[in-house]
Amino acid sequence: MLLKLANLCYDYPNTKGLVDLNLSINAGEFICLMGPNGSGKSTLLRILSGLATPNRGQYWFHDQLITAAYLADAQHRQRLHQQIGMVFQNTDVQLFNTSVAEEVAFGPRQLGLSAAAVEQRVTDCLALTACTTLRDRVPYQLSGGEKKRVALASVLALNPDVLLLDEPLNGLTIAAQQQMLTLLQRLRAAGKTIIMASHNFQQVQAVGQRFIIFNSAHQIAADVSADDLHRQPERQAQLMTL
Numbered sequence: 442m443l444l445k446l447a448n449l450c451y452d453y454p455n456t457k458g459l460v461d462l463n464l465s466i467n468a469g470e471f472i473c474l475m476g477p478n479g480s481g482k483s484t485l486l487r488i489l490s491g492l493a494t495p496n497r498g499q500y501w502f503h504d505q506l507i508t509a510a511y512l513a514d515a516q517h518r519q520r521l522h523q524q525i526g527m528v529f530q531n532t533d534v535q536l537f538n539t540s541v542a543e544e545v546a547f548g549p550r551q552l553g554l555s556a557a558a559v560e561q562r563v564t565d566c567l568a569l570t571a572c573t574t575l576r577d578r579v580p581y582q583l584s585g586g587e588k589k590r591v592a593l594a595s596v597l598a599l600n601p602d603v604l605l606l607d608e609p610l611n612g613l614t615i616a617a618q619q620q621m622l623t624l625l626q627r628l629r630a631a632g633k634t635i636i637m638a639s640h641n642f643q644q645v646q647a648v649g650q651r652f653i654i655f656n657s658a659h660q661i662a663a664d665v666s667a668d669d670l671h672r673q674p675e676r677q678a679q680l681m682t683l
């Protein structure tokens with residue numbers, strides 16, 4: 442088991458974020474988190490990435506219980522962030538360097554890799570995300586779609602096992618959405634685990650292998666494989682209207 446949540450709850454000061462989640466995820470799955478606005482998709486990604494810790498219940502990653510006390514140790518935090526990469530909904534919070542190449546080099550440098558190894562990762566990850574020509578641009582000045590690709594390149598540069606993506610298709614043209622989905626499928630084929638939040642079933646139905654659907658009470662209302670979903674036209678129709 443790669444990830445496991447048991448009776449997990451997360452509360453914000455004035456509202457619930459997640460209510461009583463039970464969930465197991467294996468390595469190599471391609472999961473779509475779906476549900477209406479405010480149902481808890483982003484909150485779950487924040488917990489999985491270690492940016493927030495549950496108020497109640499447990500989260501295990503590779504049999505390690507992830508708690509605030511565990512993450513208080515900088516080495517533990519760094520290890521988790523190397524293994525679980527997150528592309529945020531708002532990429533502006535993620536891009537802070539003065540060039541795209543610097544942006545992608547930042548993580549590998551933090552890991553203490555040699556200059557040659559850092560450069561190799563920058564070159565590879567820019568190529569993989571079709572960002573090679575953006576190398577010397579200022580990240581802040583890129584288009585929305587370009588920013589998403591650079592954010593993904595900077596996450597991939599750490600070579601994480603798990604990729605978390607929060608609405609990665611938002612704001613992209615149809616062609617750019619297709620490119621992003623094709624890239625995510627290639628990454629999954631290369632062995633990565635992909636967990637992607639989306640409220641647009643039309644965009645993700647062709648790629649997801651498992652759909653975890655939240656309700657407005659911040660609970661998991663359904664957890665279905667793509668095969669099961671194909672046999673449930675009513676549920677598909679419901680997902681189309683999220």
Ligand SMILES: Nc1ncnc2c1ncn2[C@@H]1O[C@H](COP(=O)(O)OP(=O)(O)OP(=O)(O)O)[C@@H](O)[C@H]1O
Pocket residue numbers: 453454455456457458476477478479480481482483484485638640
């Ligand atoms: N920083 C915050 N402070 C207080 N409440 C928050 C905060 N972030 C989220 N919430 C609330 O927690 C609940 C879950 O929000 P979350 O962002 O996880 O939902 P979501 O499914 O990702 O929504 P969306 O599709 O709009 O991105 C919502 O009721 C939301 O208003």
